[in-house]
Amino acid sequence: MDTTRNVALEVWMAEHGHSSHTMARALSSALERLTGRPGRFDGRTVRDWRSGRVRWPNAATRLALEDVTGLPPAALGFVPRRGRTPSTPPPPQEDPMKRRTIVVGGIAAAAAAAAPGNAAARRIGMTDVERLQRKFSDVIASDHRHGGRLTIEQRAAALADEALNLQNSGSATQRVRSNLYACAASFRSSAMWAAIDGRRYSEAVGHMREAQALAELSGDQPIKFRIWSHAGTMYRHMGRPADALAANDVARDLHISRRDPLFACLGHARQAATLGLTGDTAAVRHALGCAQNALERADPDLARPVWMTAVRDGAELETLALSAHLRLGNFEQAESHAHRSLTLLRPQMQRDRAINTARLAHAQLGQGEADAATVTAMSVPVDAAMQHPRVTRILQEFGAGLRALAPNSSAAHTWTEHTDDA
CATH class of the missing domain: 1.10.260 (434 Repressor (Amino-terminal Domain))
Incomplete structure (x- = not known):
């Protein structure tokens, strides 16, 4: 200790x-x-x-x-x-009111000395908020390209602190302060997601608690949804379906889910992915049906947060349907969703493309197609295969499954050579 x-x-x-x-x-x-x-x-x-x-x-x-x-x-x-005591009691004869005046005056002087320049006179406005929002877009872009990296988690956490520090650097309207809290919550939720994606779950829980408190201070419904929805994903990856379903329910019960069908789509789709852990095929199909209906009702032109892009494209629904059916062992359906997701994903979403390609290999292997599955697995970029914890784990499980299915096959030998050379 x-x-x-x-x-x-x-x-x-x-x-x-x-x-x-x-x-x-x-x-x-x-x-x-x-x-x-x-x-x-x-x-x-x-x-x-x-x-x-x-x-x-x-x-x-x-x-x-x-x-x-x-x-x-x-x-x-x-x-x-050293050489000081925690407090020095006043002389008995000193007047308490006089002492308080002296102490508070000294404290004010110390605070003034510690404060930079004329900081209290600074006016914090929406231009400060917009600057932070541009930085948030950069964090999202980094996540789409790389995902899970400690550097992304650390940068997002530092930017959350930057947003909070602005609260104390000058005067601002209530609208600006709410937006600053929303920015801080957004950055903290990205730190949380990077930790989840990197399988650093204890760190993710710490970010989650900070993000939830900040989201409440902001009153921002979309960021509340993102945090609770990420919590559901975190618990799903941790193998805790009951907690995951409960967190997803909180997200789905938010007003934003009733007001905007696209948020409802994401809520249902993530619920389906979690239900895949329970083995309840009927529940998975129902949740995916609700998600598809919500996607079809959503206004594609409505302004939404940058992190909702893949949901609007339909790629996220296909990704989560792939995950759900893979968990259920419905390999043919999983392969179909994998192909659709890879078609819909935007080019910059390299992390999701690597994950879904690795999952496609699993779906093909589950149907006994060892040669095709191996070719698919080998198409995953080497940097993602070696540096992204989730991709690495999926491919390790693929290798174990391949050796169990066809231990002496040419596909198994090819995969072993491929991984040895990587």
Whole structure:
């Protein structure tokens, strides 16, 4: 165990339901209330305290901590610098009101010294939001090309922090603040998805909790849908169908799913993929039928988030139908959906193309077509086969299935040579 971590602070935050970001916001509000100046704490600040990188915050911060928690800093695990004590009691004869005036005045001065330039006078507007939204589009594009990489997860998480930091960097309207929270939630949901795609599930759960809190602060229905829908996918990949179905139900019950059939389509399709784990063929077919009906009712020209592009094209429905039928062992139907998905996927969606090509190989192998399946599996790009965790696992399972079906066949030898050379 790392003895430098501030366990006392972590325990207090866990008991009171605080993430790093919600704790930072509470402290910022407390500092503004105490000093009249906006607080500028962010999630990174709190994480520095929790990790032990910062052992003794400044006087302004300590007063805000005590205001929020009701505890002195030492009780929260903070350690004063050598030669200092956590607090110095006032002389008995000192007037309490005079002391409070002196302390608060000192805190205000410390906060002013810590704040950059004339930050409080800055006006945050929709141009700041639009700049973040362009960065979000770049994150989505990276995900479509590569998917699952730690660098994508880290960049998305850093951009979520950037969006939150803007909240404390100046004044803004409520509309702008809601949009900033939506941006932060969007970035955090992309960090969550990158972790899911990379099979880093413990990290994905942490991103999910942050994203859910931010989405509630934003009131943004599409991003709430994305987060809960991703949660369903995460639990499906973890082999927890009951949790996956419950998360999907939350997404499908949101108002956006009733208002826009395209969101309903995605909700039904992801439910079908999860139902594939349960072996309920009838339920899968019903869910896919509902998804298809919703897709046909959806207005193709309606403005939607950039991450809904594959849903609008119909590629996501075919991808999830492929997954569902593959789980059920309906290999002929799975192959049909695989071919349709590969036709519909846009060229830049390289990650999905690699996954669905690997799944197509499985579907062909399930029908006893070892030679065709091997040719398909070998067409998966080498970088995806070796660097994307989900693709790697699918191809490893393909190899095991091929050796079990036809251990001494030319197809098995060809596949072994191919993987040895990779």
